[in-house]
Amino acid sequence: MEKSYCLKFIIIISIAVFIFAYSRYPPENLGCSTSTPPWCTKTHRKTNLRSTSIFDSGKPNSNHYFADTPLHPLDPLTIPEINKVRSILTGYEPFSSTFPSINSLSLDEPEKIQVVGWKTGDPFPLRRASVIAFLNGQTHLVTVDLGMGLVTDHVVNTGSGYPMLTNDDLATALQLTYSNLEFNKSILARGVDLNDLACIPPSSGWFGPDEEGKRIVKVQCFSNQDTPNFYMRPIEGLTITVDIDKKKVIKITDTGRGIPIPKATHTDYTYTTKSPFYDMDPMTNPMSMEQPKGPSFTINGHIVKWANWVFHLKPDIRAGMIISQAMIQVKDGEYRSVMYKGFASELFVPYMDPDQSWYFKSYMDAGEFGLGANAMALVELNDCPRYSYYMDGVFASANGRPIIQPNMICIFERYAGDIGWRHSEIPLMGLDIRESRPKVTLVARMAASVGNYDYIFDWEFQTDGLIRIKVGLSGMLMVKATPYENIHNISNTNDMTGTLVSENVIGVVHDHFISFHLDMDIDGANNSFAEVNLVKEETLSGQSPRKSYIKAKRKIAKTEDDAKIKLKLYDPSEFHVFNPSRISRLGNPTGYKIVPSGIAASLLDLDDPPQIRGAFTNNQV
Amino acid sequence: MEKSYCLKFIIIISIAVFIFAYSRYPPENLGCSTSTPPWCTKTHRKTNLRSTSIFDSGKPNSNHYFADTPLHPLDPLTIPEINKVRSILTGYEPFSSTFPSINSLSLDEPEKIQVVGWKTGDPFPLRRASVIAFLNGQTHLVTVDLGMGLVTDHVVNTGSGYPMLTNDDLATALQLTYSNLEFNKSILARGVDLNDLACIPPSSGWFGPDEEGKRIVKVQCFSNQDTPNFYMRPIEGLTITVDIDKKKVIKITDTGRGIPIPKATHTDYTYTTKSPFYDMDPMTNPMSMEQPKGPSFTINGHIVKWANWVFHLKPDIRAGMIISQAMIQVKDGEYRSVMYKGFASELFVPYMDPDQSWYFKSYMDAGEFGLGANAMALVELNDCPRYSYYMDGVFASANGRPIIQPNMICIFERYAGDIGWRHSEIPLMGLDIRESRPKVTLVARMAASVGNYDYIFDWEFQTDGLIRIKVGLSGMLMVKATPYENIHNISNTNDMTGTLVSENVIGVVHDHFISFHLDMDIDGANNSFAEVNLVKEETLSGQSPRKSYIKAKRKIAKTEDDAKIKLKLYDPSEFHVFNPSRISRLGNPTGYKIVPSGIAASLLDLDDPPQIRGAFTNNQV
Structure with missing residues (x-):
């Protein structure tokens, strides 16, 4: 690889999770009073406060995606561009009679050499869209040239080729389940009211030639009676296997009818007067990161400038966030290239239970569900501090039309009370040295809610040149129902595939492996x-x-x-x-x-x- | 160990440091303007601003150590108590004619069972001092009962028994060096002005029977001509071996006269107009953690109460900080014990160079120098955020008299813009869930400046019960001088024991191993x-x-x-x-x-x- 012109590699950052149950303490409880003093910068309730910041008064940054042309060659497709791609596809055989299901429609990035050579004011490199479309059991990989208004490349895959599951795909799986007679019978036999049913369509993993070329999901259901936290109330042993492409239920596994659905008691995590945490509030006084002169970064479209850094940041339906062309400025003003492209490439979550209803749980959260697709709007002031800038995602939905994922990424300056660098001399040396510099960093954050889990991705930039990637895991455990209410009733604890975390609830052993793609271009390629x-x-x-x-x-x-x-x-x-x-x-x-x-x-x-x-x-x- | 009544164990947290030189970027550069607006909470200059906080107006917390009796059985010896111990020792044979050198004089903590059983208002368990004193080549381990005013235990060690080096010990080693003829000749022969000399007395490690029972330091010198950062200007190869106990120079190693002293250029790190970083200032706007109602912790003597936590925190001359009796409150108000005692037990720093002047560098920064002894006053607003509470250390000096180490520990609430817990539901599930709780923690911090390195110790408490220990490393590298100015002049790079980090300067490969003693008492012992x-x-x-x-x-x-x-x-x-x-x-x-x-x-x-x-x-x- 020495003297190669492109160095890409993958770092696996893994979180080995094993559950150990001890007393449960409430989460953070710092609610502000109901009147909203200017200082009350945190609340547990969803707030509609949009921080009025320098971004609203200056250039209308958030509107650049309504423009016909983007601001930078790496900018995602704008709304008019997505509409144009759809219109080109509508007129293109074989899609002119039936419009396909769009699994993915996004910018086909220009070559690195074109991007690196581009300067503001230069003509844009060709804008191309890369489309994955599914029609009649076939997957089409199509490249659309926006300038020429033409499809310039078209490859057909026999079999699905496993494109990402769209929301429509998932909704179809649920619809097929809800309308299945055998499924409904089992639900009623288990004493669950159909109105209390919450089902999720997790992917089925891949288990050899039988599933080759098919997109299979395995629907599993929960009761949401008396709780918004249905994840804690699994209807164990009932799995409906659906072929997404053929739109057919292909198998129903119905075991575990003797396993009770765990109770709803104390599962409601919402911050309301009903919450068991409410009366402990407040444990601490209000507190916030304040910036009287505003933050010191500027954002123009997708270009973020802060301190000695400049980089391109964009939402991506699969990777969540993509950082491109990160460069750092040195003393003489020159910007030096550090990284051409960095993003989370996959998130693999294998569960460790060989049961019929559990063996297949080995999710690829980026490739199957999309980290960007599941990155819901960040809660202002709670997910990100005041003075954050929020960036929207613009994606294409299954029907090829643009959708806006609002407040998907936040960018903020962080002062965490930490020390950037310090040195003191002891008196023995005769020098009165007490040097200390506080540490301020820039953070780009996104939170992907992939089912029960919320992954918080932070890219943090330091003025000394360091880039730190942090992944936080939040949300709820994916749990398994069990007949046991107490570990002393378990005859053979060796058979347990996890820990009893509540009555009739097992937290199953599993891993979260997260890998990052880092295309480093240090002072060039x-x-x-x-x-x-x-x-x-x-x-x-x-x-x-x-x-x-x-x-x-x-x-x-x-x-x-x-x-x-x-x-x-x-x-x-x-x-x-x-x-x-x-x-x-x-x-x-x-x-x-x-x-x-x-x-x-x-x-x-x-x-x-x-x-x-x-x-x-x-x-x- | 099952069902034992005391579980103590040690966790080794290690920082493997290896130096890789790339472009150097300036440290954090966020200087405020010269006028000090209320918002300007950070400055690179030393500030005399003492935050006027709730602590100054209420109970005079900082004065409790002037009292005759402490507030809690684990409180360090107060100033009157130290004076009393000194006076008892003065009247005690064999110290009545010559007062010994005091290596350590601190509270001999009562038994755990007495401490755990004690409640405010109860009579105090016996206050005892544990003293390590050196006199005429012998180390005395003495226990003094403050109530009875008597020495109750006395053990004599033949040979030193390696007590911690006092400032007087270190000053003696330097004095012996400065007055040594051979040393002075070598310095002059190397063209160094004696006024530009800065020498440090590092410990000599332990290399077998020859050094058994002796306290040896190896003085090494630097030039501080044109820089406060003398560490970057080593006078290579000159090592003066001093027997601290016999107060004698026992060996001088004088090699490497051909190795130039590295230049002072760009080594000054102080934040002044001369600084190379000064003209990049400011890179970012002022920023601070603000708490309009003040912080939500209270401190009474050494008892810290915050959110659902209560613990005892005290400065210690060797360990730096000791956390005792950490307890967490559960819903019904009951406090449950988590940890009886936690502290940094050792910090081992072996360098990886077999040379005469380097082989011995294998420091025990806690046991030899004392993390508390080297914890200089924290720089307010730069080392710790506004609204921090500062705790002083009260120790005994080599002459047995009390000394105050001001602002040695800071305690503050941290809001770093992070998320404590969150969950969103994707629209498919039909639930509009956007729950998020910001994360606020409590931090106790200390920075030990052990020679060139500054170790920043943070104990962080979370409301969910988690305790996190963080160690940050700052300060300067310990470097070795070399004839080489460029790696292309090095004939055999395999001989290098580190990386060329500047002209004539090698950063030598080394490790920092930090171990913690954690005496966990979860719901009891x-x-x-x-x-x-x-x-x-x-x-x-x-x-x-x-x-x-x-x-x-x-x-x-x-x-x-x-x-x-x-x-x-x-x-x-x-x-x-x-x-x-x-x-x-x-x-x-x-x-x-x-x-x-x-x-x-x-x-x-x-x-x-x-x-x-x-x-x-x-x-x-």
Whole structure:
């Protein structure tokens, strides 16, 4: 890979989750009073306060997507552009008689070389849309040239090719379930009122040739009687397998009728007077991050400028957020390239229960459901601090028409009370040194509510050049119903696939593996990857009172295979991406260190179907 | 260890540091204007603003240490108490003729059972002081009973027993160096003006029987000509070995005269008009965490109450901060015990260079220098946000008299713009759910400036019961001078023990291992430790389309040896501390999960002297 012109690699950041039940404490309880003093910057209730900020008074940033042309070559398709693509497709065979279902319709990004060379005022590189459309059992991959108004490329896949599930696909699966006689009989036999039914259409994983080329979902249901938190009330053992493409129920598994539906008691998490947390309120006084002169970033369309950083930020239906062309300014004003593109590439969640109703749970939350598609509007002041700027997502729905996902991303400056750098001298040295600089960073945030879980993605930029990616996990557990109410009634606790977290409720063991695609362009595209291994060296006899010391040995990857890294705790390495052609005054190449964090290994069999599909978790880098 | 009545264990949190030089960016640069608007809550200049807060108006919290008696059995010795101990020792043989050097003089804490049983208003358990004193080559371990005014216990160590180095000890080492003829000759021969000399007295590690029972320091010097940052200007190869106890120079190593002293250019980090960072200022607008009703914690002496937490916090000369009796309040108002005692127990920093002037660098920053002894006053508004409460340290100096270390710890509420918990439902489910709670935490912070490095210790408390310990590393690198100015002049880069970070400056490879002592008392002292191993299980043929899944297998430690854990990335475990006698309504014991973070392994030979001394890094838990 040395001297290659494109270095892309994947970092697996994993969260190994295992549930350990102890006393439950209420979540944060800092409600403000009902009158809204100017200081009351947090509330648990949804607020309609739109912070009036510099963004509203200046350029109408939020309206750029109504324009015919975007502001930057990487900007997502605007509303008129999406409409134009739809109109081109409507007139194009084979879609002119029946309009297909649109699984994905988004910008086909221009080549890197065109984007990097582009400057404001230059003519735009060709605007192209990449469309995945499903019609009559076939998937069409279509490229539309917006300038020429023509389809310029068209590939047909036999079988579905597993495009992302659209909301229409999911709604179809639910409709087929609700209208199925056998399903309804089972629900009534279980004593559930049909009005209390909440069903979800999770994907079915992939379990070998039988499911090849098909899009299967496995509908499972819950009772939402007396609670908005239906996830805690699973109707265990009832699984309706639906072929989305053929629009048919293909199998019903109906076991576990003896397992009671867990009770609704104490499951309501909403912040109302009924909440068990309400009377503990308030535990703390109001508090907020204040910026009397406003935040110091500016946003023009999708270009974010802050301190010494500039980057392009856009919502994406699959990846959620994409950061492009991140550059940092050095002393003489020059912007130096750091990263061409970075985004979450996949989120793999295998559950660890071999049961009929659980074995298939091995979700690919980005590829199957879309992190952007499930990124609901952020709650102002609670999800993001005051002075945040909110960016909307503009996507195409299944019928090819534009939809706006409002307030999908927030951008804010963070001062967390932390220290950026400090040094004091002890009095012995005779120097009165008390230097300290507070730390302020810029954060771009999104929260994807993929079913029961809410993933909070933060990209944080520091003035010293560091980029930090954080993923937070919130929401509720996906739980399994069980006959047991107390662990002392369980005859063989070894059979348990999780922990009893409430009466009749098991939190099943599972993992969350998150991988990121980072296309680093440090001072240009000519980047190399080096593994710097820390190796014990023995001293020679008589050389030193020390017997051993550690040396850093650098190995530059020659192929992509060389850069597949399995981390080893007792044979540690660092990972450097550097530009061999940009040399500092000391002769060192410029570069970044990649620091994987929260690392974990998948323990599944390499030939287990979920692991074959999630094979990117075989290595951590 | 099951059903033991005291469970203490140590978590090793390690920071493996290896230096990779790329372009240097300025630290945070958010200076406020010279006039000080009420909003300007950050400045790079030292500020004398003492925040006028609720603490100044109410009870005179900061004066409790002038009182004859403390407020709580765990409170540090007050100023009158230290004076009383000194006066008792003055009248006690063998100290009545010559007062010894006091290495340590602090509270001998009462037994846990007495402390736990004590309530406000109860008579105090006996107040005792534990003293380590050095006189005529012998170390005396003395216990003084303050009530009776008597020495109640006295053990004499032949040889020093390695007590902590006092400031007087360190000053003696420097004095011996400065007055040594051979040293002065070498300095002049190297062309250094004696007025530009800055010397530090680092400890010498321990390298076998020759150094047994002695306290040795190895003085090394720097030039502070044209810079306050003398650390960047080492006088390489000159090491003066001093026997602190005998007050004698025992060896001078004088090599490396051909190695130039690195230049001062661009090493001044102070925030002045001369600073290279000054003209980039300001990169961002002023920003602060504001609390119009003030913070919601109260501090009475050393008792901190916040939200549902209460704990005892005190400065300690060795550990820096000690958190005791941390308890959390549950819904019915009852406080439940979580942790009896927690503190940083050691900080081991082995450098990886076998050279004469470097091999011995294997510092124990807590045990040798004292994290508290080196915790200088925090810089208000820069080190800690507005509305912080500052706690002073009261210690005994080498002459046994009390000294106040002002503003040594700060306590503040943190709102970092983060989300405590959230959940949204996608529109498909037909529920308009947008729940989100902001996250507010309480932080106790201290920064220990141990020579060139500043360690920032944060203990963070969350309302959901979580306690997070964070350690930040700041300050400057300890660097080595080299003849090389550019890596292209280095004949054999394999000989390098670090990276060239500036002309004539090498950043030497080293580790920072930090261990914590956590005496967990979850719902009382009857706690057990369990390792929960995640194990791959294979499914039986025909049982499931899955081939493998992961199960959690719990093993309760029977002895302390069982609880010595070497972490394994591919054989992962969780660590639970639980109370088998306090059972939830589900039958589960109450407990906490211990999550080691930033883990690393020491790669040194097990029989290498630094590793023998730092053997606590052999295991991570």
